[in-house]
Amino acid sequence: xxxxxxxxxxxxxxxxxxxxxxxxxxxxxxxxxxxxxxxxxxxxxxxxxxxxxxxxxxxxxxxxxxxxxxxxxxxxxxxxxxxxxxxxxxxxxxxxxxxxxxxxxxxxxxxxxxxxxxxxxxxxxxxxxxxxxxxxxxxxxxxxxxxxxxxxxxxxxxxxxxxxxxxxxxxxxxxxxxxxxxxxxxxxxxxxxxxxxxxxxxxxxxxxxxxxxxxxxxxxxxxxxxx
Numbered sequence: 001x002x003x004x005x006x007x008x009x010x011x012x013x014x015x016x017x018x019x020x021x022x023x024x025x026x027x028x029x030x031x032x033x034x035x036x037x038x039x040x041x042x043x044x045x046x047x048x049x050x051x052x053x054x055x056x057x058x059x060x061x062x063x064x065x066x067x068x069x070x071x072x073x074x075x076x077x078x079x080x081x082x083x084x085x086x087x088x089x090x091x092x093x094x095x096x097x098x099x100x101x102x103x104x105x106x107x108x109x110x111x112x113x114x115x116x117x118x119x120x121x122x123x124x125x126x127x128x129x130x131x132x133x134x135x136x137x138x139x140x141x142x143x144x145x146x147x148x149x150x151x152x153x154x155x156x157x158x159x160x161x162x163x164x165x166x167x168x169x170x171x172x173x174x175x176x177x178x179x180x181x182x183x184x185x186x187x188x189x190x191x192x193x194x195x196x197x198x199x200x201x202x203x204x205x206x207x208x209x210x211x212x213x214x215x216x217x218x219x220x221x222x223x224x225x226x227x
Contacts, residue, residue, distance in 0.1 A: 001069060006030060007058060013116070021092025023061045025116060026069065030058045046077050046177060053178040054080070054117045061112070063092060070094060072113040077176035079106055083114035084176075118172065125213065126168040127159065133209055139170075141209050162214050171207035180204070 002010055007028030016023040030050065048055050060069040072094075086100045094109040104111065132144040158164060170178045183196045 001026070001060070002028075005058075005060070005069075005071070013059065013120075016090060016112070016116075018090040018092035021063045023063070023090070023092065023112065024065050026060045026062075027057045027120075028060070029056070044076065044078070046175070046181060048075075048177055048179075050074060054121070054172060054176075057120070059113065059116055061094070070109075072109055072116070075113050075117055076110075079110045079114040080117065080172065080176035082106065083111055083118065086111075121169045121172045121178070122167075124167070124169040125165045126210075127154075128164050128166050128212070131168070131210060139206060139209060141168075163212065166210045166212045167207070168210070170209065173206070174204045 002008070005028065007030045010026055010028040013025040013027040016025060050058070054075045058074075059072045061072060062069045082102070082104045085102050086098075086104060088098055088100055088104075088111060090108060090112060094107065094112070096108040098104040098106070098108060098111055129144055131141040134140045134142050154164060172178060173180070175181075180197065180200050183193055183200055185191055185193060185196060
């Protein structure tokens with residue numbers, strides 16, 4: 001598959017169940033290539049180019065691990081907006097039109113790609129201490145390489161504690177991107193772009209990098225719910 005697609009760092013992402021067929025999902029990185037969505041579709045200004053943001057990785061799906069793999073389209077912000085607004089069972093048919101309210105202007109492949117991104121950017125974890133924030137930019141992280149004598153491997157029992165785990169991936173903002181676009185100063189307003197960016201970030205703040213999972217909100221389940 002790597003030879004056919006030119007992808008590097010391929011890994012098995014997981015299996016997503018459908019009502020008629022399940023999806024096996026593979027994640028990889030592809031350099032260059034098409035940066036748009038569907039062929040002939042004009043990219044919106046807020047599209048994050050291939051290899052960046054929500055399109056950092058490329059995904060392929062198949063109903064069986066030994067059959068043909070189909071590349072999912074690159075992700076557009078409008079697809080994340082829609083995926084956040086509806087709940088739909090997947091069927092296993094990538095070309096199926098989704099009928100729901102609010103209306104979804106894509107097919108199952110777009111909905112699947114959006115949900116994969118939401119999963120990947122929300123629950124990809126790493127052990128505490130494996131990475132650290134960059135000193136000059138706390139929005140980015142780097143490998144934490146201690147001196148050889150300072151390395152203390154935690155026990156299996158210690159790693160079973162939620163305190164030992166934190167979020168690794170950058171979060172998806174309310175604007176359905178992983179970063180804010182450079183703001184345009186409205187005509188007639190006397191404000192510096194830096195100040196305008198601060199206002200935008202205040203309304204749609206970044207999640208702290210390497211946030212401990214113990215800081216996550218608790219999921220409340222009704223007593224009458226069936227799990």
